[in-house]
Amino acid sequence: DQQVKQNSPSLSVQEGRISILNCDYTNSMFDYFLWYKKYPAEGPTFLISISSIKDKNEDGRFTVFLNKSAKHLSLHIVPSQPGDSAVYFCAASDAGGTSYGKLTFGQGTILTVHP
Amino acid sequence: NAGVTQTPKFQVLKTGQSMTLQCAQDMNHNSMYWYRQDPGMGLRLIYYSASEGTTDKGEVPNGYNVSRLNKREFSLRLESAAPSQTSVYFCASRLVSGELFFGEGSRLTVL
Numbered sequence: 001d002q003q004v005k006q007n008s009p010s011l012s013v014q015e016g017r018i019s020i021l022n023c024d025y026t027n028s029m030f031d032y033f034l035w036y037k038k039y040p041a042e043g044p045t046f047l048i049s050i051s052s053i054k055d056k057n058e059d060g061r062f063t064v065f066l067n068k069s070a071k072h073l074s075l076h077i078v079p080s081q082p083g084d085s086a087v088y089f090c091a092a093s094d095a096g097g098t099s100y101g102k103l104t105f106g107q108g109t110i111l112t113v114h115p
Numbered sequence: 116n117a118g119v120t121q122t123p124k125f126q127v128l129k130t131g132q133s134m135t136l137q138c139a140q141d142m143n144h145n146s147m148y149w150y151r152q153d154p155g156m157g158l159r160l161i162y163y164s165a166s167e168g169t170t171d172k173g174e175v176p177n178g179y180n181v182s183r184l185n186k187r188e189f190s191l192r193l194e195s196a197a198p199s200q201t202s203v204y205f206c207a208s209r210l211v212s213g214e215l216f217f218g219e220g221s222r223l224t225v226l
Contacts (some may be wrong), residue, residue: 043217101209105157
């Protein structure tokens with residue numbers, strides 16, 4: 001039972017354009033959502049997060065949108081740069097429960113930004 | 116540099132052999148985690164330790180054991196390795212803000 005799903009295995013975007021990565025979840029207890037970025041042979045690094053009390057969080061070129069009714073979140077990268085090429089993981093947790101910070105991850109989306 | 120350190124970075128085992136993956140963090144975090152990453156599966160939680168002295172199973176604990184040796188160290192042991200345990204293993208610790216801070220990973224191949 002995949003509670004967090006990233007249905008697009010890959011995304012290809014031209015430099016300077018917008019990249020939109022999508023994520024769906026099924027567990028209504030999730031109330032904290034994160035995006036991680038991973039380069040080959042490195043560990044995942046935290047990018048941006050959003051609490052369920054918000055519907056948008058912005059940090060520089062990165063914006064995360066949360067639609068609780070649809071159980072959907074998205075990551076927008078504007079403008080996209082070649083250095084953004086990486087695997088992006090969506091993650092969720094029940095921060096207010098007894099999950100002890102456990103994160104449930106999606107399968108990942110490979111983003112390629114072409115110069 | 117502050118962070119999460121994993122050893123070894125690479126290991127090849129034969130089926131049935133045992134080994135321990137070591138993890139240490141120097142950020143004074145209470146909670147630590149072991150995940151595995153497989154193609155098309157994302158990262159799946161194996162075991163976690165909410166605080167020193169406690170450990171609990173995650174999503175895929177079968178075939179693994181863990182030890183929270185002290186606040187800094189959290190090790191993952193494979194008692195009898197199987198080819199299905201070929202994977203990249205990541206240790207992480209949890210920041211107060213809620214996100215996890217990951218090590219660089221340990222790539223394990225079981226022949």
